[in-house]
Amino acid sequence: MSRRLGLAFAFALASSQAFAHAHLKTASPADGATVAPPSEIILGFTEELEVKLSSIAVKSAGGETVSTAPAEAVPGDRKALKVLLKTVPPGAYTVEWAATSVDTHRVTGQYRFTVRP
Numbered sequence: 001m002s003r004r005l006g007l008a009f010a011f012a013l014a015s016s017q018a019f020a021h022a023h024l025k026t027a028s029p030a031d032g033a034t035v036a037p038p039s040e041i042i043l044g045f046t047e048e049l050e051v052k053l054s055s056i057a058v059k060s061a062g063g064e065t066v067s068t069a070p071a072e073a074v075p076g077d078r079k080a081l082k083v084l085l086k087t088v089p090p091g092a093y094t095v096e097w098a099a100t101s102v103d104t105h106r107v108t109g110q111y112r113f114t115v116r117p
C-alpha cells in the first residue's frame with residue numbers, strides 16, 4: 001500500500017469511528033408523546049453501550065427526580081438502557097440521558113413527554 005493510500009485509509013477509519021457514537025434511536029415513551037403513567041423508560045441507541053457509564057434521569061416539571069434507580073441494561077439488547085419510575089402523577093416530564101458507547105465516546109441529550117390525567 002502506498003503511503004498516500006495508507007493515509008487515506010487511516011482517515012477513513014478515523015471518520016467511521018467518529019460516527020460510532022451512541023445516538024438515541026428509539027424511546028419509550030416517545031419524544032413528545034402523551035401517555036398513561038409509565039413504569040419505566042426504555043431508550044434504544046445506535047451503538048452498544050457501557051451501561052455503568054450511561055444514565056437516565058427523569059424529572060417532573062417541578063424538578064423532582066422520579067426515576068428510582070440507576071439505569072440498567074435491557075436483557076438481550078446491548079444497545080438499550082432502561083430505568084424504573086416511581087408512580088408519576090399527570091404532567092410534563094424531562095428525560096435526561098447520557099450514553100457511553102463501547103468506544104468510550106459519550107453523548108448526552110434530553111427530551112420531554114407528558115403523562116395524561
Ligand SMILES: [Cu+2]
Binds near residue numbers: 017018020021022101
Ligand atoms: Cu464514538
